[in-house]
Amino acid sequence: MLTGFKSLVRKASSVFTPTKAQTYPIIIPRKQHSLSRQDMSPNAVKVLYRLNKAGYDAYLVGGCIRDHLIDIEPKDFDVVTNATPEEVHAIFSNSRLIGRRFRLVHVTFGREIIEVSTFRANTAQEETPSPGATQTSLKDKDSARSTHGIILRDNVYGNIEEDAERRDFTFNALYYNVQDFSIHDYCGGLADIKNKQIRIIGDPKQRYQEDPVRMLRAIRFAGKLGFQIEASTAAPIKEMAHLLDHIPPARLFEEVLKLLGSGNGIRTFALLREYGLFRYLFPDTDALLQSGWKRDDIDPEAFILRGLKNTDERIQSGKSTAPYFLYAILMWPSVVLRHEEFQAQGMPVTPALHQAANMVLDNQVASTAIPRRFSTPMREIWDMQLRLPKRYGKRAFQLLEHPRFRAGFDFLLIREQSGTELNDLGAWWEAFQHGNENQQRDLIKQIDSRSNNNEGPKKRRPRRRRKSNAPQRDISSDS
Known part of the structure; x- marks a missing residue:
């Protein structure tokens, strides 16, 4: 693992250990990293070029870049753009709009789906609703939170810098620009990959309150990648685990399949119990x-x-x-x-x-x-x-x-x-x-059906013929 990352840093290793004075984004030009279009879904590349041709910015983002750098074959290729969902939908006839909590576009190529989202603004600095309120608006009617501070809807659009800040973990705030084939790191994700650690973007308590499922995602990445959860990222999980009670059961069903059905179930199961999360997924068990x-x-x-x-x-x-x-x-x-x-x-x-x-x-x-x-x-x-x-x-x-x-x-x-x-x-x-x-x-x-835990069929008694109560007919009197 991480051989791809060694190749990536062969000419730029110093930039992956940012100091307090480090400015972002860190931009890694094509000659200094190993990610090429041959490693990507051809359909994802088509989406990027089509959006660029229509005059929009478009990037690959998150997991597909992270996984390539640690030598895991990427499965999903997600695209982010400054085009609104309606504008993306108008460009691709083979697309459909989905979602209410997060408005997205799915562009379909046979069995493959390329998910396209719009740059979103970071709503983390907004106030949480006051007790007794059912939900509160954030910036406009397209964003709202529950009484527990959980984001119910987040369709406030922004720029790429804001989009990076609202992502969950640093290694998911990596962007690939198909126009010059560069990788953009906005939150120190490359350094965290190098250090094999999972670090949340922003204040951990606030980010978990916005979306408690982020706690499960931290566990999932730890199980999948073998990375350690960074101390400040791990610290609030046990005390905030109860917030999972406020997540819709249908969403948690899907999260369980990702957590325990992705080939790293034993390690993930141990981590879920260690951090007190398993009880909110399977309380009886x-x-x-x-x-x-x-x-x-x-x-x-x-x-x-x-x-x-x-x-x-x-x-x-x-x-x-x-x-x-x-x-x-x-x-x-x-x-x-x-x-x-x-x-x-x-x-x-x-x-x-x-x-x-x-x-x-x-x-x-x-x-x-x-x-x-x-x-x-x-x-x-x-x-x-x-x-x-x-x-x-x-x-x-x-x-x-x-x-x-x-x-x-x-x-x-x-x-x-x-x-x-x-x-x-x-x-x-x-x-x-x-x-x-x-x-x-x-x-x-060979089975002794009579002695093997009484599993054999019981011998039935012969059925007795029922006597009729009707009067006997004297046939001797018939002529």
């Missing part, structure tokens, strides 16, 4: 972990870590993961606890599981919204944990055809790998999946 509750057949922390490790390995090897699987992992220990409680009240095993799933999901959606398209397969994965041990007769073949079989089987393996004893159930299903029909039938025959 956090309470369970804090209590130290465990059973012979489940160690909640070991299970979650094993599930995150499995997710990290899949992503790092280029495989896909489903959001519902990640959420099913994080919430399963709570389901097991509630399942146990409902059974203790006399409820049968399967209805108790369904009731436990309902309760846990209902509690969770108050923190992070879970769309039905994800909650339904989560329920099915949990339900499969009761169904997979029941392999007698035709059930094994039927389960193999179930659309959620593979996810349920992978989930079962994580349970076993984390210490849950399931009598080699995972190995049996592994053999069954890859065996031919004769081998599959032999595997079923």
Whole structure:
């Protein structure tokens, strides 16, 4: 990591250690850095040139520059310009206006979307609303804050210097100018990349109050990049973590996927707990972990870590993961606890599981919204944990055809790998999946369905014929 950065500073290393007298922006000409148009999305370059041709300033900004400098392949190429969203939309027929909180333009090229935003003014110096007010205007009607100081809408436009100051972290205030191929550093981001640190722009408390999700972003970058959170940036996080309660659950759902579903889940999970943020994302799970509750057949922390490790390995090897699987992992220990409680009240095993799933999901959606398209397969994965041990007769073949079989089987393996004893159930299903029909039938025959936890079918008594109460007809009297 950082070999690209070494190349970038080969002729200008002194400028990346700014003193108090350092003036910004620091402009790095093309011959002194390694970023070229070949490293960029061709469609992003098209957007830049089209905006320039129409008479507007346009730059690549943020993550795509940061990631290139630390030798991570950029995934998103964001453009910032002095054109308003309506002006950008008029230039590109393949675009659409989106967002209310932040007005943006998405320019679509097949499956790729280039996000274009307008330079925004920094509203950080404006006063927070007085208690009792629902929201307050900042500069004009296109900017407003909640009673907690959280920015609800921010569509006040400014220049590039103001735009840099309102970005979250210094390494995200880097701009690439396609007109002369230079990189512009407005807040010391290059020095922070060199020092492997995450530093917020401006006063940390004020910036977190404006948008508490910035605390989660600091954790995400620390997990992704392996950087340290700079001391003053880290200091207020624990005391301000409660502000996440005021963020819409739908937004936090997306943040969880970025935090724990990007290939760095184990480190990120540890950081979320260290800084007291995890409890505001998964309150039931956090309470369970804090209590130290465990059973012979489940160690909640070991299970979650094993599930995150499995997710990290899949992503790092280029495989896909489903959001519902990640959420099913994080919430399963709570389901097991509630399942146990409902059974203790006399409820049968399967209805108790369904009731436990309902309760846990209902509690969770108050923190992070879970769309039905994800909650339904989560329920099915949990339900499969009761169904997979029941392999007698035709059930094994039927389960193999179930659309959620593979996810349920992978989930079962994580349970076993984390210490849950399931009598080699995972190995049996592994053999069954890859065996031919004769081998599959032999595997079923080997199961003692009568002694294996009573999983076999109960022998039914023969049905007795019901006696009729109608009077007997005397056929001897018929002629």
